[in-house]
Amino acid sequence: MSLRETLAAIVGEPQLLTAAADMAPYLRDWRGRYQGSARCVVRPGNAGEVAAVVRACVDARVPIVPQGGNTGLCGAATPDASGEAVVLSLQRLNRVRAVDPANNTITVEAGCTLVAVQEAAAAVGRLFPLSLAAEGSCLIGGNLSTNAGGVQVLRYGNTRALTLGLEVVLPSGDLWDGLRGLRKDNTGYDLKQLFIGAEGTLGIITAAVLRLFAQPRATATAWLAIPSPAAALAVLTRLQAAFGELVSACELVSDVALQLVLQHIAGSNAPLAEASDWYLLVELSGGGDDAMLQAGLADCLGEAIAAGEVSDAALAQSGEQAKKLWALRENIAEAQKREGFSIKHDISLPISGIPDFVAAADAALAEAFPGIRCVTFGHVGDGNLHYNQSMVDQADNARLIAGQGAVDRLVHDLVTAAGGSISAEHGIGQLKRDDLARYRSPVELATMRALKQALDPLGLMNPGKLL
C-alpha cells in the first residue's frame, strides 16, 4: 500500500487532499512570504488518527509539517519547496473536551480556535486570558507550539504559563497522555515544557489542559502622554507599586505609530489635544467596581503628572471609550500595512534596558540608513517591542526592504548586546533560523540539537524549522 493509500485509510478519503487547488491554502503562509509544496495534506479527526499518520510517515521516512490556523509570522507551518512533506492539519481536532470551573481548567483539542477557548471559558464565568490579533483564526495548538504572547502577558504570562497539561503525539508515533490538570506536580522532568514553543519540531500537540481565571469585575483604562520611554518605566513601576498584579496592560506607542493609525484607519481620533513623542496605554482590572478602580487610577496618575512622568492623560469613562483607546493600539499593524512594506522586529529586552536600547538603536539606524523611520510600539510591560522600520518615500523604502539583512543585523546585534531576544513572541520558524544560529551560544545550540536528536532521531518532525 502506498503512503497515500495508508493515510487515506486512516483519515478517510475526503480528508486527504492531493489536488493542487485543495492543497493551496495549506502551502502558503497567510502573509504570502513562504510558498511550499507537499505530497498531500492530511486532516486527521482525533489524536489516535494523528498518531497513526505519524507512524505511517515514519515507516515511509517522510517528513511531517504540522499546521494549525496558518496564522504564524515566521513560516513555521509552511512546508519547504521539495514536495516531500506531508502537511498534517490539526483543524479537525476542535473539541472542547472538558471544562472544570472548580479547578479553573479547560481541556481543549489543538484545533480549537483561540476564540472558541475564550468563549468556552466565558460560558462558565471564567477568563482564558490569552488574547492576540489572530484569535479568531489561530488555533490553540499553534499558540502552544509558538508559546504565544499577546496583550495580557504582563498579568497572566505567556501561553506556557497558562498550560497545565498536554497530550502529544511523539515523533515515534506514540501518544503521550500528559493531560494533568494540576498546579503542583513534581514527578520527574516536566515534559510538557519541551513541546511548548518547539514549533512542532519535537512532536505534535493534540490537546491541552489550560488554566482559567476569575473574570475581572472592574476595569480602568487610560491613554497617557509621556515624554520618553524612560517615563514609561517610571509609570509602570508606580502603577505596580500601587496596584500590583491588577496592572494588566502597559503598551507603549510612539507618536510615529499613532500618526499612521490616524492617517490610515477611518474613525480614529487622537485621545489628547496635544501630540507627544510617546504614549502609554495602561489598563487595570480586578475586583470591586469600575468607578472605584478608575478613581484609584486617576489618583495614581495625578501623582505621576506631579512627578513629571506623564504630561496629559485621558481616562476612559466607559467600555466604549476604552475600546476606542485599544483600537488605536491594535490598528498599528494594519495602518503600517496600508502605508507600505516595513521591516519588522519582534524583540524583547530587560525592561530596564528599553530606554537606552531605543535611543541607541534609533541613532545607529539614522546614521546607517539616513531618513529611516522607526515605528516603535509594543508590550513595554513585558519588555517586548515591535520595532519596525520603513522609509516614507516608496522608492527609498523599496531599497531599504531589499537590504533588510543589514537593518536586521544592526538591530539584532544591539538587542543581543543588551541581553535581549531576537524573537520575543513570534518564534523562529524559517524566518529567523539563521539568526538563532548566529545569536545563541554553541553550547545552547548543541544542547537544543541533542534534544532534537533524542526525541526525533530521524529528523522527520517539521524539518528546516527552528534549528
Added chain:
Amino acid sequence: MSLRETLAAIVGEPQLLTAAADMAPYLRDWRGRYQGSARCVVRPGNAGEVAAVVRACVDARVPIVPQGGNTGLCGAATPDASGEAVVLSLQRLNRVRAVDPANNTITVEAGCTLVAVQEAAAAVGRLFPLSLAAEGSCLIGGNLSTNAGGVQVLRYGNTRALTLGLEVVLPSGDLWDGLRGLRKDNTGYDLKQLFIGAEGTLGIITAAVLRLFAQPRATATAWLAIPSPAAALAVLTRLQAAFGELVSACELVSDVALQLVLQHIAGSNAPLAEASDWYLLVELSGGGDDAMLQAGLADCLGEAIAAGEVSDAALAQSGEQAKKLWALRENIAEAQKREGFSIKHDISLPISGIPDFVAAADAALAEAFPGIRCVTFGHVGDGNLHYNQSMVDQADNARLIAGQGAVDRLVHDLVTAAGGSISAEHGIGQLKRDDLARYRSPVELATMRALKQALDPLGLMNPGKLL
C-alpha cells in the same frame, strides 16, 4: 594526578573535605532517613570551578551528587552507600550578582539561602514570593532543582514560574549561560525548563535570574470554620470571583491537625470558640490599605456565612494576630513530629477532586487499617494536600510505619485514579523513585530516559535519583 589532587587544585585544599567528621553533615539527609558515603566533598567557589570539578569527575568517570542546603525531603542530595561519588556542595556560590528593580529581577548564585534572596529583594522594595519552612537554610539552587512550592504558589506560582534565566554546568562540564532576564523569549527550546525540577540529574544549576514583584501594601487574613473540604472549594471560588489574584493563600486544616498543634506547641490557642471538623486559613494581599482590604474580606465572608459555606470566622485585626493564625498552620509539621512518627503523603489533585478524594481515601484507609488517624492539611488552593497517617497508640503506630508500603500504595493508587500526582512539591529523589516508575506511563518514562541519555550519556549526574 589523582582525582582528589585534581579537585584540590581546582578548589583549593581547604575546600576538599575527606575526613569522615568533615564529610558527615553532607552524607546524611537532615531527617536522618538516608545515610550515604562519598570519596570526598568538594566545595567550589564559583561557576567556573563547578565546571572544572564536573570535567574532572567526567574524565575519571566518577559520579557527582550536587547538594544545596541539604533540606530536601526525598533524599535527592544524599549519595548512595557505595562511596564512589563526589558530593559537590554549592554553599560557597552565595553571591547576589545583580538586582534590577526596574526589570523586577534578581540574579543570584545557587548557594544563596532562600532568605537571603528574599532579603535582597526587600532591600530594593520588592517581593521575592517563594516562601517555605526551610527558607533560612535551604539554598535557592535546591529550590530550583526541586521546583519548590510553598505557601504563595496560589498567587505567584512554583519556583519554575519565578525563573526567567539559568546558568547551568552541563554533564559535559560545559557552562551554559542562560541568564536572560526576559519575560518573553521564543528563541528555540526553552532549555531552562529542563533543569528546573530535575533534581540535579541533568546538570548543576549555578545561578538564576528570578522574578520580583511589587510588595503588597495591604493584607487581610482570616481563619474560618468550614463544614467540609467541599466548602473550602466554594469559599475559594467565592474569594477569587471577588478578589481575583489578590487571594494569596488558601490553606486547609483539619481539626485533627489543629488539635495536635494546640496540644504540642506552647502558646497556641484556638482562634474560634467552637471546634469544627475543618478550617480554612485565607489571606488577601494587594494595593490600597489594610482596613479597606479587611472590610472587603469581611463582606465576602458574610456572604459565605449566609450561604452556609462558613460557620464562623476570625479576622486578624493586626499583623500580630495574622502571624498567630499562620503559626497554627506552620506548626503542624512540628506538632506531628512531637506526637511521633507518621507516614507522609505530598499529593496533589485537581482542586475539584479534593472532596471526593478525601472522603474515599479516609474511608478506604479506615477499612484497611482500623484506628488509623489521618492528619490532613495543605495548600488546597493549589490542589496540594499533605495527607499524613499515624496511629495514636505507639505500638500500633510502629506496626503501621513498618507496613508503610501498603498505606502508600492505597493512597497513591487513589491519587492516580483521581488524576493526581504522588509528589506535588517535594520531588522524587530516592524516596519515590519506584513510585515514579509505577505510576507514570511507559511512554512518559521512556521520554524522560531519552532526555537523560541525551544530556548525560555517562549517567554521572546524581545517579540513582529520580529515574
